[in-house]
Amino acid sequence: MRYTQLALLLVLVLPRLALACSCAALRINSVLVYGQSRSTAGNSTPVIDLTAQYPTLTTTFLCTNSNPCGTLMTDVSNVILDPTKITGFEDLVETTTGETVCSGLVNSMNDDSSYRANCASNGWGAQSIANLSRSHAASNVTCAALPGSPTVGEFYCNLMVRVRQELILAAQATPPTTVLFSGMPFLDGEADVDIGTTGAAYEASLVQMWTDVNSDIPAIQADVKLTFPTVYIQTEKVHLFIDQVMSGWATGAHATNPIAMANLQAAIDHPNMMTLVDSPYNVAYSTANHQHFTGQTEQNWGDQAKKAWKNVVVGGATEVSAIPYPLTAKLVDSTHIDIKTTAGVPPLVIDETWRASPNGAAEGFEYTDTSGSPPTISSVAVLGDGVTVELTMSGAVNLANSPTVAYAYTASGTNGSGCTQSANGSPVAPCFGNGGSVRDSDTAMSRIDNSQCTAHFLAGTLTRNCCFGNGTGSCGASTHLYNPLAEFDHMAVTL
Numbered sequence: 001m002r003y004t005q006l007a008l009l010l011v012l013v014l015p016r017l018a019l020a021c022s023c024a025a026l027r028i029n030s031v032l033v034y035g036q037s038r039s040t041a042g043n044s045t046p047v048i049d050l051t052a053q054y055p056t057l058t059t060t061f062l063c064t065n066s067n068p069c070g071t072l073m074t075d076v077s078n079v080i081l082d083p084t085k086i087t088g089f090e091d092l093v094e095t096t097t098g099e100t101v102c103s104g105l106v107n108s109m110n111d112d113s114s115y116r117a118n119c120a121s122n123g124w125g126a127q128s129i130a131n132l133s134r135s136h137a138a139s140n141v142t143c144a145a146l147p148g149s150p151t152v153g154e155f156y157c158n159l160m161v162r163v164r165q166e167l168i169l170a171a172q173a174t175p176p177t178t179v180l181f182s183g184m185p186f187l188d189g190e191a192d193v194d195i196g197t198t199g200a201a202y203e204a205s206l207v208q209m210w211t212d213v214n215s216d217i218p219a220i221q222a223d224v225k226l227t228f229p230t231v232y233i234q235t236e237k238v239h240l241f242i243d244q245v246m247s248g249w250a251t252g253a254h255a256t257n258p259i260a261m262a263n264l265q266a267a268i269d270h271p272n273m274m275t276l277v278d279s280p281y282n283v284a285y286s287t288a289n290h291q292h293f294t295g296q297t298e299q300n301w302g303d304q305a306k307k308a309w310k311n312v313v314v315g316g317a318t319e320v321s322a323i324p325y326p327l328t329a330k331l332v333d334s335t336h337i338d339i340k341t342t343a344g345v346p347p348l349v350i351d352e353t354w355r356a357s358p359n360g361a362a363e364g365f366e367y368t369d370t371s372g373s374p375p376t377i378s379s380v381a382v383l384g385d386g387v388t389v390e391l392t393m394s395g396a397v398n399l400a401n402s403p404t405v406a407y408a409y410t411a412s413g414t415n416g417s418g419c420t421q422s423a424n425g426s427p428v429a430p431c432f433g434n435g436g437s438v439r440d441s442d443t444a445m446s447r448i449d450n451s452q453c454t455a456h457f458l459a460g461t462l463t464r465n466c467c468f469g470n471g472t473g474s475c476g477a478s479t480h481l482y483n484p485l486a487e488f489d490h491m492a493v494t495l
Helices: 101-115 153-174 190-194 199-225 260-267 294-316
Strands: 010-012 025-034 117-121 140-142 150-155 178-187 240-243 272-279 326-331 336-341 365-368 377-382 386-395 403-406 488-492
Touching: 025 101, 025 153, 025 365, 101 117, 101 178, 101 294, 117 153, 150 199, 153 178, 153 199, 153 386, 178 199, 178 294, 190 260, 199 240, 199 260, 240 294, 260 272, 272 294, 326 365, 326 403, 326 488, 336 403, 365 377, 365 386
Parallel strands: 025 117, 025 178, 178 240, 240 272
Antiparallel strands: 010 117, 140 150, 326 336, 336 386, 365 403, 377 386, 403 488
16 A cells, blocks of 8 residues: 655636635635545545646746656655745646545635635555654654754654745745645554554644644744744634545455544534544445545545535634534334434435445444344334334343444455456445444535536547546445444444
8 A cells, every 4th residue: 555656736727706804815725635545545546637727827836747846755765845845836637546545635625615725635554643643763864944953753744845835936926825724634553553553652743743733833923023024824624524534445354434423423522623524434445455545535535625624724614624523322122222423414324235244234333242142133214203213122131231233334245356346336245344224314516417427538538537438427425425424333232
């Protein structure tokens, strides 16, 4: 899963309305995408857009393929981006590397939310959250981008190099432009599953990441303001937008996934710092390795992140999750368990076209107890309130046996070449192991929806290549931005 070329993409889209904040001259909402290779479009083909949808107002470029900031970076090289080569803003045009969360998010923001936005893709493949942190001891470097040139982790330093250079470039623009760093999608966790990071340790690292980013960015702004007085020193917090890792990673030796649970728990514990955007067990993964998102999945994740960004950053909501997640599991009679949830957009729906069930009639739900011969789940139904899922059991449930329920939790099947996908790109059991068939009823559509799914060929090149690469027909249910029920581990059943 190693992604060995630095991915850097910064886009400035045409101005509409600026985000309301205390900085009167705000012109740009900047989004910092960070994490592992899903954040940098590793293997995320086919490319959807080969032409710039929102060309920039400048003609200079920022670290293009032909001018890649003078470095390839590995975890031991300790090479820092050369800020002198970061000379301007680049049109958002995807390359053969693939579609990115960056483009999905900022293009969706511009399409629908009427905000001027830009984005930098800062991630690096196969890195644990410790490696991506400020305090990564194994690759500490002197970071001149930070005031006082402290010693920090190399990946984190490169993130701050981009922050500093963006502030300088915006201040040097005509007229001078101010920047608000308004969010940080953080797609990460696979490496931590591999190395056995505990859920508690991962959650603590997420909190520390939020703390460091929200300390260092205002410090850089204050430092740059000494030279460029128009720079805005933000008091607004940089909110993290996270997901539950990639569902297919918890297979084989990793039958369960503590990092997915840590992401949900971190959002529950710290909704003022981070919001859970997605639980990506229902999406399409690259056929190259069944580990990375396809181009359309990267776009759809960006679409989902835009919804959460608008609720939290614009709307001021303190949002634990943009997707439904469990609240309680109650035994209502000897053979029925009701699981009460939040619902992104009620009612919840059981939809095997959207995502095939990995365990038959159980629809992704699991039951266990200490009896040695627990009853099984005979059927699953959504009750009339639209937010309660009822499990009908094959036999009596005894609370003395410590019954528990889970959803989309235990992995099975394969994550390799034998894995197949349905016609609309959704995983088919036993693809990606864990999963489930419960979603909400959100009517939102991806910006790459059926109405936009017309193949445009220019000189033999498809300029909008949706529908997972065939360029014809309907994209199907994959373009709906349904919110999946969050994966959860063994919740105690109570009266």
